[in-house]
Amino acid sequence: MPADLVPQVLAGNRRALARLLSHVERGEAEAALKALYPHTGRAWVIGVTGSPGSGKSSLVNALTQHYRANGETVAIVAVDPTSPFSGGAILGDRIRMRDLSGDAGVFIRSMATRGSLGGLARTTRDMVRVIDAAGFDRILIETVGAGQSEVEVARVAYTTLVVEAPGMGDDIQAIKAGILEIADVLVVNKADRIGANQTARALKTMLELGHPAARVYHHGQYMTVEAAPAPVAEWIPEVVMTVATERKGIAELAAAIEAHRQHRLRDAGPFDPQALRAELFERAREALFQQWLQTLSPDTIETLIQRMHQRELDPQTAVQQLLAPPSAQEHGHARP
Amino acid sequence: MTTRVARVLIAKPGLDGHDRGAKVIARALRDAGMEVIYTGLRQTPEMIAEAALQEDVDVVGLSILSGAHMTLVPRVREALNAVELNDVPIILGGIIPEEDYEPLKALGVAGIFGPGTSTEHIRDFINNLVSSNAR
Incomplete structure (x- = not known):
């Protein structure tokens, strides 16, 4: 019985955690999830999304090492796509996380989307809650390689990183609706490559179009706007440049995440009522549908x-x- | 309730760098509807055991072309047992001389697949293994 694993999971038993996660993934752990919910809310959940090959796994690897150096425990949920034809999957995110191997303060779990299209699997949120209850300080969720509209991670994570590699396209790409809108921190990874500054600039310009600023970046320099708008309490995403494979910019990235965490703690907190409302409706919709289908x-x-x-x-x-x-x-x- | 999807770890212990076979198998198992956790090259037995534990896999598949299988396989088995994964079977592929088959099976290797084995055969073997070992 999955529920029997609950005390061991709360005691930090890694094998029980791994087993329970499998039950959750198969949708057979209702009782365990109910029992663990009161123990959630301690971990800070960070989502990492971006296009395939932008360096999400390497960034997760580097960020985890940074947190480990500070003595924090880290769990990683890495999502890769399920084949639409066979239902199988290749989960290969561990390849770039081998530095973390052998560290008892790190737990890595790979999962396949199993048909979901939003960048996560249907059960990712529940798996994150189980890991949270198991007592990890940080949980990093790595989404599938995302295009423009895989925005589900922003509803599960408390701080969302959107990772871009140089050469993302022109600045109209940057103001299109979708994935860039969910970023709390924008990361230009592979910043040692040609075009990194241009990409960072396009993203900064995009942010200024949405958030009235006292100074704007124009013709290569900052210019003061005549009537500076009153400062707003709203979070304005930061743009951070990194080279994950060389650990460059990782401390700056962690600082940006921390700034956002402080902002969110002053604001809605980790459990955002809007996200909870969406979850409640989603679960009710699914339950009603299943109930109705039986009739x-x-x-x-x-x-x-x-x-x-x-x-x-x-x-x-x-x-x-x-x-x-x-x-x-x-x-x-x-x-x- | 979702149907049971087999989860298979594919790893290359030791130092040989020939991962084409492991990739072919990973791809074939993907096409057979399995979830393959691919860990890549140069894994230590401890890394393999830890990955198998965290990923809660049904089977561990090792690919060894270095000739060091008689040394590596027992170590992987010990590492798996050390994290209480005694019930997780090992299957083996690569260049394994036939005279080593029996000793390896005595060490608890469930199946050995040399060059020329059809991927269908491996798929069916794993499916049988998983359904008979259902936890």
Whole structure:
């Protein structure tokens, strides 16, 4: 029984933790999750997202070493994509985290998305909570290589890093909606490469367009705006340049994360009511759907699909018929 | 409830740098619907055991082409046992002379797959192993 593992997980048993995480991933640990929830809220959860090859794993590796040097324990949840064809996956993030091997203060868990599209797996949030309850100081979530719209991590992490490598595209890419909007800290990794300064500049300009600033970066220099706007309490993301493989800029990155943590602790705190509302609705939606699905006969569904296939029935009407009370549903089977 | 997905660790202990075989197997198992945790080259037995523990894998697959299998395999087995993963089977691929098969099996290696083994055979072997060893 997964729930039997709870006391061992709370006592810091790594094997029990690993086992329980598997149960959570398979969706069979409701009771354990309930029992562990009161023990959560201690770890600071940091999300690391960005395009494939931007250096997320190397950055996680370097950041973890930084925290370990400060005596903090670190757990890493690294997500890689599941094949849409076979359902299998290659989870390869550990390759770039070999420096962390053999350190009892580090726990690394790889997971596959198993069909989710938001950059995380459906169970990542629950796994993070279990790890939190197990007593780690920092939890780093590494998303799949993300494009523009995989923004799920911002709802699970308390501080979100968006990692860019030089050469991200022009500055219109930088003001498009999506992934850059969720950044609390923007990281230009591989900053020793050509174009790093341009990328950092494009990101800074993007931030200034959204946040009225007293001085703007224009023609290569900072210029004072005539009427400086009143300072706002809102968090303005920082842009940090790093070379993760050489540990450059990592202390600055950790400082930016800490600044954001302090800001968030003054503001909503780790458990943001908005994120909790979204979670509650999401879970309720899933539960209601499953409950409702049980009330339907497979025949009803097949008949509707067949009629949609024959172009006799449009999808909108099909849904209306599914949602109609049973007596009306039977009526729906008859041809009009 | 989700169906059980087999989780397999693929690791290369020791110092040989030939990882093509390990990658071919990783890819084949991915295509067979398994989750493959690929740890890369030059892993110590302790690193392999720790990864197997953290990832809660069903099977540990080792690829050895250096000829050091008679030294490395027992050490990996000991390292796994030391973290109480006695029930996690080891399978082995690479260049393994046939006269070593029996001694290796006596050390608890569940399966040995030399060059030319079909990936389907390995896939079926792992599936059987996982379903008979379901925890």
